[in-house]
Amino acid sequence: MARSILTLAATLLAATLHAQSPQLTAYFPQWGLYNTPQYNVKTLLASGGAEKLDQLNYAQGFVTDGKCSIADPNADLNFTFSADQSVDNIADQPTQPLRGNLNQLIKLKRKYPKLKLIISLEGKGSDFAADAQPDKRAAFVSSCIDIFLKGNLAPGIKAPNLFDGIDVDWEFPHEEDAANFQALLTEFRTQMNAFHPGLRLNIAVGPSPRMYPGTNFTAISGIVDQIGLMTYDMAGPWSKTTGLLAPLSLSQDQHHGSVANTINAYQQAGIPSQKLLMGIPFYGYGWHQVLEDNNGLFQEGEGIRGDRPYSHILTLIEQSTVYRDPTSQAPWLFDGDIFWTYEDPTSIHAKGAYARDHQLGGLMIWELGEDTPSAALLHASWESLNPQTYDPDSTR
Incomplete structure (x- = not known):
């Protein structure tokens, strides 16, 4: 009996620790x-990345004309993948x-049944505001x-x-929308629970x-399961001076x-830490005609329109010098004229450590x-998030 009790206690402890372990979520474009x-x-499967994810947010489902809809029928439903492009060959x-x-996601889920697939609902803020009105929200949620x-x-x-849940990306409710924002999420929770609890x-x-x-974030944190923080775009080409992206x-x-600061602000707004996901950008921003002081950081320059993927920024490193902010561990590139701010494995490791520690x-x-x-990345x-399971001296 004593051994059974100890075994049960160990099992419960393991389950608790697993439930509290930080999750890795990513948006699929x-x-x-x-x-x-x-x-x-x-591509995700071949890179070995699929097995690392706990949750995959599929971007995107559209919010238009009072209902949810398929955003791109060709990409979602109709594109004919070859054997080389297909998850199961x-x-x-x-x-x-x-x-x-979507058919490829079905195949991925067969390979990784524990992977949670979430549909990300995106659209104009004005469409969300209209759909959240009391006379429309129930029908809107039902359509989703x-x-x-x-x-x-x-x-x-x-x-x-196929999908294990819904991610609502309303950018951004105005003050007059605050009550309807909460009511919309409540409607989602109510109808989702009625359809399939969990x-x-x-x-x-x-x-x-x-x-x-x-917005009452204390109340909202009691309705939703996760709150993804878009902790990026702290600086970008809309600014007349260079800065760090995230x-x-x-x-x-x-x-x-x-x-x-973002995390602290949402905690103070009443959201438990365990519901907060720290956003990590896989892209960077640039400026040109940047002054050389401080190796280009916090200097005047002309913004370069649009973002650039990390895969592109890596190609620029040989022509530039990599600098790093000692406080944030954030890197930047500067060649005497062009400045790029981005994330790299070093800065991401610092963020993962912060997520674990907090x-x-x-x-x-x-x-x-x-x-x-x-x-x-x-x-x-x-x-x-899993520092005990990898070799820090390994390279890719």
Whole structure:
């Protein structure tokens, strides 16, 4: 009997520790199909990254005209993958009803049944605001559950139980939307529980709770399972001076925000640490005509339009010098004229350590298609959360 009690206690302790272990979540880009080279589900599998993930957020499902809808029927349902592009090395047949990314996700889930697949709902803030109105929200939520959770993807095309939950990305509710924002999430929770208890309801939020005036985050944290923090874009080409994209903490001269400040602000707003996911960007921003003082950091320059994937920034390193902020561990490139801010394995390891030390829910990656073919940043993200299981002297 004593041995049985000890065994039960050990099992319960192990389960508790597992439940509290930080999770690795990443957004999969629907548009990766059109990248050069193409980024698809097979790419994720071949890189060894799929087995590292706890949750995959599929971006995206659309929010338009009062309902949820398939954002890109070609990418999601119709694209015919060859055997080389397919997760199971079996080519799609042009006559099969369901092809595209969603069929590949079904195959991925067969390989990794513990991987949670979440549909990320994205759209204009004005559409979310309209759909959250009292006379529309129930029907709107019902449409989202019907298409993505019940799997009624299109006439004659069904995929029940593909997605394990919904991620709501409303950017951003105004003060007059605050009550409806909470009510919309409550409606999602109510209908999801009625359909299948245990489904995940998540939200993505901006780098400051001040972007959500009037929102009761204490109440919302009791409704949702995870809150993904978009802890990036602290600086970018919209600014007349260079800065760091997503510094973990502030150096003395940093004039923008920091990841740690964002986390502290949401904790103070009433969200438990275990529900917070720290956002990690897999892209960078640049400026040119940058002054040489301070190796280009916090100097005036002309912003370079758009972001660049980490895979591209790596090609620039030989022509530049890599510098690193000692406070945040954030890197930047500077060649005397052009400045790039980005994340690398060193800065990600620092963030993973912070997430562990502060008992956060984990890390959230935006987005997988911007990584290297070997998924260098994805692997670094996993290693940062699991430091006891990898060899720090290994290289990729």
